[in-house]
Amino acid sequence: MSSHGPIPAAGDDDFGGARHGESTGPDASGPVAFSVDLGAHEMTRRALVMDALGPDWDPVAVLRDEQAANDLLYSGLSEEQQRIHDELVAAGVLPERGDGRAAS
Secondary structure: OOOOOOOOOOOEOOOOOEOOOOOOOOOOOOOOOOOOOOHHHHHHHHHHHHHHHOOOOOHHHHHHHHHHHHHHHOOOOOHHHHHHHHHHHHOOOOOOOOOOOOOO
16 A cells, blocks of 8 residues: 555546646636735845845946946947947947047
8 A cells, every 4th residue: 555645546637636628617717816926036036146246246346347348348449440339329239438439
């Protein structure tokens, strides 16, 4: 004799309910209303992100380093590169910075 309970009968799923597509009552074919509160999950996610960043994370320094990297990336462009850069800024692909031109 099994200690896990009776063996499911034909037509039953492993959880004792009807198989996929089988009705279990008069309202089984209608929509089922449910709601999920993600507020607690979001707070947990944020706490885990902050924990992963650690106590030494400095968002101001990160933004300053990113700005310096972008300045370096767009510095010393040729006339053709500058023209393309200006077109990308005008099209909204790249953000406008300073006077709207890449750093020299």
